[in-house]
Amino acid sequence: MTIEVTHEQVVVEHRRPQGRRRRWEHRYRIVLLVADGLAAAAAAFLIHAAYGRWAVALMLPPMWIVAMLAHRTYDRSTLGLGAEEYRRVLRGAVALPALAVVVYWLFMHDSDFLHDMTMAAVPVTAIALPVRYTLRRRLHRRWARGRDRSATLLVGPARGVVELVAVLRRGGVQELQVAGVCLSDPENAGETRKLGIPFLGGLGDMNDVVRALGISTVVALPVAASDAxxxxxxxxxxxxxxVEFLLAPVLSDVSAARLAVRPTNGVPLMRIQAPNLSRTSRLPKELLDRTLAAALLAVLALPMLLVALIVRLDSSGPALFRQQRVGRYGDHFTMLKFRTMRPDSEALRAELEHLNQNSDGLLFKVREDPRITRVGSILRRSSLDELPQLINVVKGHMSLVGPRPPLPEEVEGYTPDIKRRLLVKPGLTGLWQVSGRSDLPWEEAVRLDLGYVDNWSMGLDLSILVRTGSAVVRGTGAY
Known part of the structure; x- marks a missing residue:
């Protein structure tokens, strides 16, 4: 396989130096700069109103933008991505007082100015972060409508393409819009066609495809038969x-925070940080879980009592359903839920085995299950049946966020790889819930849980909690 770089192509590049650079990037950076300037001006007004000094009003906006530039919050790698962008904003906010010290010693020599700039770091951050979040949501809505997306060509083996597309689609709306594939194994093109992705040729056709379709991004996957x-x-x-050239890693389910380039003798080696699952690192999660669960129980006590009464009046049997589940390290615990089925539901399971919607794995789920009561159907669609699990969180058996709590018979069928799900506590919500719940194939559910275990962070937990609200409202996969 050869890909020639001809003199004619070089001439074309000189005539069109910007290539197919994304038009939205320039506009978005300008909007961010203006938004940061306005956020800093608003924070400066608050400080001026509190202390009655104008120096901060004049100096805060340019100094804030300098701090944002220094911490690369406008870089292409962070635009529209959220978590990393917010971390850089926070680092810039922490550096703002230090920048104020430099200005103080070199120019101002005014202790009031130093005090005001230090005090301004909090309000400017509190204003700038929500503004950036709003702008990011607006950009994502444009992507969801098919605007400002990057026409993307995937290059590599069919199996790798299928796995990468599954990961991209699982992540929700994003910039890359797959226009087609050039395969190193064209004989397996049927695998990509099943996903609705056009097959555009082999690796040698990449140049013509990019030129003909106006591709703006090429994503290359590792090819066994291809060399450096x-x-x-x-x-x-x-x-x-x-066009932009991206090289996909062999491991697709690794968060960017765990990756780092480590140059060794001129070779850029990729370092993958081990999952951080120590007790010390997870102590803040434990405190947040139990504190927030206890607060929610205090607020929801009366509504939960009302739900329990309705469950009892709707059908015979207890209001709470108790079932043995498997927690961290394989420990068993009794999970609590509001009862949504008839008391004889377990005895009827064998008769419904042929209706199992998850026959490809270890789960048992039946759409329009006849064992579900009238009130139970409402509770499941709204996820209210899971509220008693807050008690399990307070007791320490579960977490607010984590893998789905499995049954003991499911765990017996786990392979050694799947048992990694048991390294963390099961969760009341998780990636499985915000990504489709019961509609997910077994293999995809396992991939999500293993990805959560390997890439856990407090930021990931918070993002899942935020997404849980919309997932509950949509009710996708809740049956």
Whole structure:
């Protein structure tokens, strides 16, 4: 396989130096700069109103933008991505007082100015972060409508393409819009066609495809039969065409926070940080889980009593359903839920085995299950049946966020890889819930849980909690 970089292509690149650079990036950066300037001006007004000094009103906006530039909050790698962008904003806010010290010693020599700039770090951050979040949501809505997205060509083996597309689609709306694939194994093109992705040729056709379809991003996957020279030529072709060239890692379910480039003798080696699952690192999660669960129980005590009464009046049997589940390290505990089925539901399970919606794995789920009561159907669609699990969280058996709590018979069928789910506490919500719940194939549910275990962070937990509200409202997969 060869990809030629011709003199004609070089001439084209000189005539069109910007290539197919995304038009929205320039506009978005300008909007962010203006938004940061206005956020800083609003914070400066608050400080001026409190202390009656104008120096901070004049100096805060440019100093804030300098801090944001220094911490690369406008970089292409963070635009529209959220978590990393917010972390850089917070680091810039922490650096703002230090920048004020430099200005103080070099120019101002005014202790009031130093005090005001230090006090301004909190309000400017409190204003800037929600503004950036709003802008990011607006950009995502544009992507969801098919606007400002990047026409993307995937290059590599069919199996790797299928796995990458599954990860991209699982992540929700994003910038990359797959226009087609050029495969290193064209004989397996049927695998990508099943996903609705056009097959556009082999690796040698990449140049023509990029030129013909107006591709703006090329994503190359590892190819067993391809060497470094071939990848280098691909990158040259992408550069000549003025498109972005991305190299997908072999491991697709690794968060960016765990990846780092470690140069060794000129070779850029990729370092993958081990999952951080120590007791010390998870102590803040434990405190947040139990504190928030206890607060929610105090607020929801009366509504939960009302739900329990309605369950008892709707059908015979106890209001609470108790079932043995498996927690962290394989320990068993009794999970609590509001009862949503008839008391003889377990005895009827064998008769409904042929209706199992998850026959590809260990789960048992039946859409329109005849064992579910009238009130139970409402509780399941609204996820209210899971509220008693807050008691399990307070007791320490579960977490607010984590993998789905499995049954003992499910765990007996786990392979060694799947048992990694048991390294953390099961959760009241998790990636499985915000990604489709019972509608997910077994293999995808396992992938989500293992990805959560390997990539856990407090930021990931908070993002899942935020997404849980909309998932409950949609009710997708809740049956």
């Amino acid at each position: 020279t071939a990848l280098r030529r691909m990158s040259w072709t992408a550069a000549v065409q003025g």
